[in-house]
Amino acid sequence: MDDKHAVYQAFYQQYFPFWDELSLQDKQLLCENTVERTFDASQSVHNNLDCTGLFIVHKGKLRLYMLSEDGKEITLYRLTPGEMCMLSASCVLQSITFDVYVDAEEPSECYQISPAAFGDVYERYPTVKIFALEITVERFSSVMWVMQQLVFMSMDKRLAIFLLEETQASGTDRVNMTHEMISRHLGTAREVVTRLLKHFAQDGVLEVTRKGILITDKKKLRKIAY
């Protein structure tokens, strides 16, 4: 086994709870069918046309989203290091019949396992199947949360939640995104975001600067959100 395989091994052992159950051959099968992939920020990782395989994030962040025919996007969830994307391997999970798109949200490194190799192991080990299905059902929960927001919440509430989640993810009080980017995340028009941010700024919740958004009163923002 070469050096690369040793690196994959160590990584998979850490993140695949079923790893130790696999036979030596099957461990090798997965390592041999792993490719290291590097993505620039905003680069496409997967589009709905192919069964690209399983991605496990090593560094960076992937974003899964739905895309309409006229280019409207809705962010479903993000994947961070150690997390994996089953929806890009929908040919393995045959009960998945919908399409998603995956982009790198920041410069990212992933391990990509071919669908054939993963599908092979998936079919032969119940624990692998259970693991893959369970993480998919977990994502189901995330998507339901997005759906609840979309359907039931007013846009100011959704924007407030989005800003809080972003500051929590970055650990700062800044959200360095353009209004255009935020509007894509929320599936609305840029003008709507700009107008709401203006309202928030007037209420002393935040400041809109050229570099992005600075949250100045998190307590107030939370009040709008929850």
Added chain:
Amino acid sequence: MDDKHAVYQAFYQQYFPFWDELSLQDKQLLCENTVERTFDASQSVHNNLDCTGLFIVHKGKLRLYMLSEDGKEITLYRLTPGEMCMLSASCVLQSITFDVYVDAEEPSECYQISPAAFGDVYERYPTVKIFALEITVERFSSVMWVMQQLVFMSMDKRLAIFLLEETQASGTDRVNMTHEMISRHLGTAREVVTRLLKHFAQDGVLEVTRKGILITDKKKLRKIAY
């Protein structure tokens, strides 16, 4: 084993692909923890507060939906005879962290297995676990379809799809629902549905009568939908 158990047995054997793998004791465990339930049309089967258990539809139709704080509903999918509701047993599937409501859409009969008994078998048999997870992932696909409609489609398209699906389900050209009922399914206001139906009627697609809606030009309706 009494008469009732024999009826459950026959039913479960037909609809649970794992049934023959269970030990005699475990088959008995599930039968002993089965209750026959009868629901009137519109009666509540499950609300988000409890882990009610697993429902398998025997006769009739169940409707799963999301409910907002102010009473807005979105229909996620329906269950017909032989289909089962895992989301009402979310204490068994721990990766499910969202709430749904279930109503009987017409007079219905269901078998209800207690969450404890099903959870017990679920934990001990990988095939039971795989089965339950797989049907949940399938539902994930249905929900994504609803979401795609909600987010990306105009309301006239959604109404047309809804009417087509209803006529397909009933096998007639009639949709005997009030505008109020339709608007609840689509998560919009009654006025919006009334206005759109008027447009459709003017275009010769359908007739709005006191009893409900009669589709007069399915081809045209399909054109709006797809």
